[in-house]
Amino acid sequence: MTDTEQMQKTLVSMTVNGVERSAEVESRTLLVHYLRDHLGLTGTHVGCDTSQCGACVVNVDGRTTKACTFFAVQVQGATVETIEGLAHDGVYHPVQEGFWEEHGLQCGYCTPGMIMSSVSLLKRNPNPTDAEIRHELEGNICRCTGYENIVRSVRYAAEKVRAGS
Amino acid sequence: MFPGAFTYSRPATVSDAVALLVDNPDAKILAGGHSLVPAMKLRLAMPSALVDLRDITELQGVEASDDSVTIRAMATYNDVRDHEGAAAALPILVEAINVVGDAQVRDHGTLVGSLVHNDPAADLTAVALALGGDVHATGPNGDRSISLDDFFVDLWTTTLEPDEVVTHVTLNRPSQHSRMAYRKFAHPASGYAIVGVAAVLGMDGDTVSQARVALTGAASTATRLSSVETAITGQALTEESVEAAIRDVTAGLTINGDQFAPEAYRAHLVEVLTKRALLGTQA
Ligand SMILES: Cc1cc2nc3c(=O)[nH]c(=O)nc-3n(C[C@H](O)[C@H](O)[C@H](O)COP(=O)(O)OP(=O)(O)OC[C@H]3O[C@@H](n4cnc5c(N)ncnc54)[C@H](O)[C@@H]3O)c2cc1C
Numbered sequence: 001m002t003d004t005e006q007m008q009k010t011l012v013s014m015t016v017n018g019v020e021r022s023a024e025v026e027s028r029t030l031l032v033h034y035l036r037d038h039l040g041l042t043g044t045h046v047g048c049d050t051s052q053c054g055a056c057v058v059n060v061d062g063r064t065t066k067a068c069t070f071f072a073v074q075v076q077g078a079t080v081e082t083i084e085g086l087a088h089d090g091v092y093h094p095v096q097e098g099f100w101e102e103h104g105l106q107c108g109y110c111t112p113g114m115i116m117s118s119v120s121l122l123k124r125n126p127n128p129t130d131a132e133i134r135h136e137l138e139g140n141i142c143r144c145t146g147y148e149n150i151v152r153s154v155r156y157a158a159e160k161v162r163a164g165s
Numbered sequence: 166m167f168p169g170a171f172t173y174s175r176p177a178t179v180s181d182a183v184a185l186l187v188d189n190p191d192a193k194i195l196a197g198g199h200s201l202v203p204a205m206k207l208r209l210a211m212p213s214a215l216v217d218l219r220d221i222t223e224l225q226g227v228e229a230s231d232d233s234v235t236i237r238a239m240a241t242y243n244d245v246r247d248h249e250g251a252a253a254a255l256p257i258l259v260e261a262i263n264v265v266g267d268a269q270v271r272d273h274g275t276l277v278g279s280l281v282h283n284d285p286a287a288d289l290t291a292v293a294l295a296l297g298g299d300v301h302a303t304g305p306n307g308d309r310s311i312s313l314d315d316f317f318v319d320l321w322t323t324t325l326e327p328d329e330v331v332t333h334v335t336l337n338r339p340s341q342h343s344r345m346a347y348r349k350f351a352h353p354a355s356g357y358a359i360v361g362v363a364a365v366l367g368m369d370g371d372t373v374s375q376a377r378v379a380l381t382g383a384a385s386t387a388t389r390l391s392s393v394e395t396a397i398t399g400q401a402l403t404e405e406s407v408e409a410a411i412r413d414v415t416a417g418l419t420i421n422g423d424q425f426a427p428e429a430y431r432a433h434l435v436e437v438l439t440k441r442a443l444l445g446t447q448a
């Protein structure tokens with residue numbers, strides 16, 4: 001491969017939190033860097049950078065996605081939802097509210113990914129058991145909470161969503 | 166982490182994808198990317214071109230018929246798990262998919278990609294082998310089918326040619342009177358199988374009339390446990406018959422050993438999980 005090919009950039013566009021966004025990136029640019037470095041959406045974190053920890057989780061076309069395990073070019077044309085898109089007009093999403101009410105975080109590093117995974121888990125299963133919550137959050141690692149309050153937070157959100165519907 | 170640079174393309178048809186592979190022997194197919202992308206980030210793989218299959222509509226979807234389940238190349242684990250026909254016909258798929266990786270891996274990783282990648286600790290390789298069926302591929306010389314029994318060769322190696330694209334896999338649907346199960350002992354950190362055993366049994370009343378039993382995690386590739394298959398066939402499925410059938414289960418196998426699971430420990434797990442899989446089979 002020649003140097004010019006290596007430097008080649010392509011315009012990658014996608015809908016992020018309801019807004020059309022685009023940036024010129026190399027094909028090897030990861031989605032997480034596209035979001036953080038090119039769009040300035042730094043709510044999505046990089047933890048392990050090796051597909052293990054889930055700090056980078058976003059939703060892509062309704063699928064729960066580790067943004068460190070996708071190239072931005074793969075997501076060209078897709079609809080992406082990040083932590084920044086959850087609250088509306090100063091009102092938290094029920095999952096965010098759950099993490100607040102039930103003390104679902106300590107340092108907060110894992111939290112954006114934890115919340116995004118929980119949002120997609122509740123879309124798939126609005127009434128999960130604790131075991132189902134734990135199983136679906138296996139890809140999200142938390143070094144602080146011991147997970148107990150995270151499970152409570154998701155349960156809180158599930159109840160809130162069910163009560164509201 | 167940044168992988169080496171590569172050119173990226175999204176062909177619209179299988180023949181365009183094959184043409185791109187023929188043009189550049191260094192190009193690689195990209196499916197869900199959950200094996201390839203981590204390997205590229207670690208620069209264990211440095212393909213100069215990626216051919217992404219995501220726009221090829223004929224590679225999407227799952228179908229269940231009376232005698233088989235067809236899983237197309239871009240069907241993710243969750244697409245398979247959530248397909249009612251496939252889940253009802255082959256409950257072992259649901260059982261195994263639920264213990265693969267995590268929610269993100271299941272939402273993007275493809276079953277076909279797992280077979281092609283042939284990680285020695287993958288789950289669905291053993292399950293596919295226990296069900297039996299065919300891998301269907303398209304290359305520059307046209308289409309061909311490869312029996313799953315002839316597909317897995319060695320660590321990360323299959324009989325697929327580098328310029329072939331797998332379009333789909335057909336998994337056999339056993340007779341009505343069948344029982345199946347997958348049992349896995351997962352690595353506590355990676356979640357991959359230290360040992361996994363899949364068993365698919367045809368039953369004639371209480372007697373095992375047909376058996377396909379496959380092992381993953383323990384050897385360099387998923388492999389059938391033919392001594393167990395032979396020994397259990399014709400027997401009633403009891404604690405005693407299973408104990409007898411697994412007596413020589415590791416004979417002829419080269420069992421992996423590492424810091425976490427030395428050879429003797431893994432060999433023991435092969436016995437335990439083969440027993441659990443056989444006795445745990447359900448209709
Ligand atoms: C955190 C994590 C945990 C995991 N845990 C498990 C686990 O517990 N058990 C398990 O079994 N797996 C596990 N996996 C691996 C996962 O199951 C595989 O990544 C996945 O199934 C492979 O499919 P893919 O679509 O991601 O393939 P890709 O990564 O896109 O491709 C894998 C390889 O197959 C080739 N390929 C893919 N599709 C085709 C095709 N149609 N034709 C020709 N070549 C093709 C590619 O060129 C590449 O070489 C895990 C992965 C991660 C990231």
Ligand code: FES
Pocket residue numbers: 045046047048049050051052053054055056057066067068069
């Ligand atoms: S940063 Fe993506 S999984 Fe850890």
Ligand code: FES
Pocket residue numbers: 104105106107108109110111141142143144145
């Ligand atoms: S709150 Fe600190 S890692 Fe989860």
